[in-house]
Amino acid sequence: MSAHTARRRWRRPLLIAAVAASIAVPSVAVATDAPTSEPGARTAVQVLDDTYYKDAIGKTGPELKAALHTIISEQTKLSYDQVWDALRATDEDPNNSSNVILLYTGRSQSKTANGGDPDDWNREHVWAKSHGDFGTSTGPGTDVHHLRPTDVSVNSTRGSKDFDNGGEELGEAPGNFTDDDSFEPRDAVKGDVARMILYMAVRYDGEDGFADLEPNDEVSNGSAPNIGRLSVLKEWSAGDPPDDFEKRRNQVIFDDIQHNRNPFIDHPEWVGEIWK
Template identity: 65%
Template sequence: MAASPVRTPRRKTLALTVSTALLALTAPAVTATPAAATTTAYDSTYYRNAVGKTGTSLKSALHTIVSSQTKLSYSALWEALKVTDQDPANSANVVLLYSGKSRSKSLNGGDVGDWNREHVWAISHGDLTTSTGPGTDLHHIRPEDVTVNSIRGNKDFDEGGSAVGGTSTSYTDSDSFEPRDAVKGDVARMILYMAVRYEGDDAWADLEPNDKVGNGSNPYTGRLSVLKQWNEQDPPDAFEERRNQVIYDSYQKNRNPFIDHPEWVEAIW
């Protein structure tokens, strides 16, 4: 059996070689295309008190806006995920977040081969629990293969490690997890939504991103610099936009603002 491919984490690179450094001095600068709004349909209504703001003022305005929501029970997530994450090519299936596989909606549970409820903001990061609240917020909960979900565990997000069995395009090491390229931006926007929605002014912890890994039980998730890159590299697609709309229309009545306005990530952080 072939060994799993290994991706070297960028954070563990100690130095550039002299030749690479010289090349960098002469190479033309490459400017990344900044994130742009995917919709302005809600700017004059839902987001009217946030438009035009930046920094802490924008974060505060968005917190007030998205905190008005209908809350779901943990058991209600099963049926909700069958709708929010339905495979566009097969209405009998859901699409799994990290593996990208399409799996029957009926295979939800806790056995090998089933899919279960993955908390992108790990429950242990701030003791979210599965009581109604952040631990049942549909904006950061996605279907995933039971085994892959267990491998991710409560690790922070970063780049590098060995390929995760069952995905081939996700990687993990001792303290972090790297999702497949097609959902890197999704992960970033879910994490940053949680940081805006839960500010410690209710019964739950003040959730914040930081630039570390190995956050354990602290109410932080990293690595922020990498999440910002992912937001730029993987802009919202039709699946993510539809999911945001379904949650707004049919379940929580609130939106993930970073799907509608991914440029607000840079405006806040």
């Protein structure tokens, strides 16, 4: 394990540009706490609390986690081949419907430029599939809440490393850092990464023949069903709250693909309620 001698203190930038400011989403509006123009109207999140999350409201700690697990486990499952088309919808560039936005580089790239060449994009398992040895099996291996389009070579650099602050900056992807045992994504997606990891920990708890996935405060977790560093992931979630792109992505998955939600996008405060 490295000593992280190059560790940096992450500071949220003064301005993080929203990737998507206004996108029409099928079925219902993107969940937001912004007030509506009609007096007495309820926000989309409040509506979800009355419907989708009603069995979780008022709970904390393990009870909240258990309730959310039951809620989000009701989902449509995809094959690994179906993930390609799913990502073309979930990660569409709001300014160019022919492109997707790549997670670590932020680059807008053609939806059809996917494959195995170094500058293609491929399917990144944010919860590394070797951490719990679930591979690309239908279930955690195909859950698009944690699968994102990424540059092939940057994906290779991240590999199966845990997440933490520190390391050397990637020349191909400025703002991302890595060392022997960890990877630090660019500031604009730190919260996204954290909330994807924590979604996986709630969704997959040892049922259906898959491992019980849990974050911990370690790095170099290897093939254990754990990813760290939890304390850093909590900081990232608090410092980079959900933006319009992340909210839209959650809604598209709910409306059109898996029909379940990442609760930490709708309720970021639940991170601290579960992992104190």
